[in-house]
Amino acid sequence: MLKIQNIQTYYGNIQALKDVSIEIKEGEIVALIGANGAGKTTTLMSICGITPPRSGDILLDGDSLKGMGAEKIVQQGIIQVPEGRRIFPDLTVLENLEMGAFLRKNKKLIQQDLNYVMTLFPILEKRRSQLGGTLSGGEQQMLAISRALMARPRVLLLDEPSLGLAPLIIKQIFEIIRQINKESNTTIFLVEQNANQALKLADRGYVMENGRITLVDSADNLLANDEVKKAYLGI
Amino acid sequence: MEYFLELFFGGLTRGSIYALIALGYTMVYGIIQLINFAHGEIYMIGAFVALIVAGVCTIYGLSGVSILILAGIIAVIYACAYGYTLEKVAYRPLRGAPRLSPLISAIGMSIFLQNYVLLAQTSDFLPFPRLIPDFLFMEPVAHIIGSPELVILITTFITMILLTLLIKKTKVGKAMRATQQDMNMARLVGVNVDRIISLTFVIGSALAAIGGVLVASYIGQVNFYIGFLAGVKAFTAAVLGGIGSIPGAVLGGLILGWAESFAAGYISSDYEDVFTFGLLVLILILRPAGLLGKSHKQKV
Numbered sequence: 001m002l003k004i005q006n007i008q009t010y011y012g013n014i015q016a017l018k019d020v021s022i023e024i025k026e027g028e029i030v031a032l033i034g035a036n037g038a039g040k041t042t043t044l045m046s047i048c049g050i051t052p053p054r055s056g057d058i059l060l061d062g063d064s065l066k067g068m069g070a071e072k073i074v075q076q077g078i079i080q081v082p083e084g085r086r087i088f089p090d091l092t093v094l095e096n097l098e099m100g101a102f103l104r105k106n107k108k109l110i111q112q113d114l115n116y117v118m119t120l121f122p123i124l125e126k127r128r129s130q131l132g133g134t135l136s137g138g139e140q141q142m143l144a145i146s147r148a149l150m151a152r153p154r155v156l157l158l159d160e161p162s163l164g165l166a167p168l169i170i171k172q173i174f175e176i177i178r179q180i181n182k183e184s185n186t187t188i189f190l191v192e193q194n195a196n197q198a199l200k201l202a203d204r205g206y207v208m209e210n211g212r213i214t215l216v217d218s219a220d221n222l223l224a225n226d227e228v229k230k231a232y233l234g235i
Numbered sequence: 236m237e238y239f240l241e242l243f244f245g246g247l248t249r250g251s252i253y254a255l256i257a258l259g260y261t262m263v264y265g266i267i268q269l270i271n272f273a274h275g276e277i278y279m280i281g282a283f284v285a286l287i288v289a290g291v292c293t294i295y296g297l298s299g300v301s302i303l304i305l306a307g308i309i310a311v312i313y314a315c316a317y318g319y320t321l322e323k324v325a326y327r328p329l330r331g332a333p334r335l336s337p338l339i340s341a342i343g344m345s346i347f348l349q350n351y352v353l354l355a356q357t358s359d360f361l362p363f364p365r366l367i368p369d370f371l372f373m374e375p376v377a378h379i380i381g382s383p384e385l386v387i388l389i390t391t392f393i394t395m396i397l398l399t400l401l402i403k404k405t406k407v408g409k410a411m412r413a414t415q416q417d418m419n420m421a422r423l424v425g426v427n428v429d430r431i432i433s434l435t436f437v438i439g440s441a442l443a444a445i446g447g448v449l450v451a452s453y454i455g456q457v458n459f460y461i462g463f464l465a466g467v468k469a470f471t472a473a474v475l476g477g478i479g480s481i482p483g484a485v486l487g488g489l490i491l492g493w494a495e496s497f498a499a500g501y502i503s504s505d506y507e508d509v510f511t512f513g514l515l516v517l518i519l520i521l522r523p524a525g526l527l528g529k530s531h532k533q534k535v
Contacts (some may be wrong), residue, residue: 012292019506048423050419050422050424069422069427070419070422070423070425071422071425071426071427071428072424074422074423074424075425079423081425082419082420082423086415086417086420086423088412088416088417088420088421089416090412090416091409091412091416093412095409098408098409099410099413099421099424099426102410102424102425102426103408103424103425120440147424151424151425
């Protein structure tokens, strides 16, 4: 479904992604793991058109996303939950959710999805007129995921959804991710430092080091891989 | 007491104009962290366009308020076009450049626009017709607040209400607020950020033009240089209230207007500028972010 072909992304003169290729099939959960500064976030930002790659191509269902602005890519159904949540701090919870559906016109369907995310995360219903910036970290992560769902994603990109959260909340978030994948057959591309959790959830995984993909395998094989164990699982 | 009220309403009138112009500074700053030094020139151009329209209208025998409305509308359209072009030509190519570059570009545009009007028009002060008649019903209170002041107050009040509704209630207003809070995240939910920035310039320019027309018809003259002082004062108002904050711009404008009016009335009109800028220094020492400005905190 989403095919990243040999992309090279630069920040000024510094090359952050070196010949990265990733393929994600429809309905799959794919994890991208790696250390700090490996280029995981840059990969997502390149897909979304915030830091467009200098060369290489990104295809969605065989159509190139090259030259599309970020907002055009969103329109294609590629939606990101960025690192650190990036909730609009001075918009209310409800307004944040409405911003998620910014490009959609059908008010009835938007209302339907609002109800859906509020049953997914009942706490959002309680906080609906509170400012986004006043939520706790876990609540913000729930809001960020819900905001992305409001766009009816075909491919959902998640950047470190477990960052800075309590273990219990992480478990809950990962459970919801699995549920989103199962219920609406949403394709999920998950970037994580928490390799253990991510690989347990994912079907397949990619390992990234210094801007390169160094390993590709099924999630189970990666969990059993000695190198991965030593470097990322701390076993 | 009557003297106090007269100064009060005089200050309120001035202040509401400062607020109107300050809104343009603060909205642009809020969204791209740029002080648009050419903003005062948009105000001046608005006044000039209104002068030309008023001249033409007088030939065709229109009168007073109808000219003011027509001149106001055309001035706003022109100012919007200037504001839009200004952003596109002078600032958009510099997006992503170091912060100093667009600032210098802004100063350049300010000088350019002043000289453009200087060459295209004249360096003299041109008389601007008094378009606001003395309303009969205002006669009993005319020594406290005149008809022009009343028109200015009502116009700025309505404009600010409309602006508030636009920002608080509409979808595009929500997108503007989102863009101001986190530009890249706004792009990630599908907001065309370039369009929002253009819109911000257009709205700010419209407000400045309304201010320009009102002041010109109140004071009765225009000149290519009027944008400078108005710009500096409004900028001061924006900083006073906390740059980036919309209620702050209004509050800053009103405080500035009153400070000037009372300083001129009770001390000496020679000292009104000393007073306003002294106030600015004081606020910057005590509350560097301005009265309603906030230093940004973020939860991670």
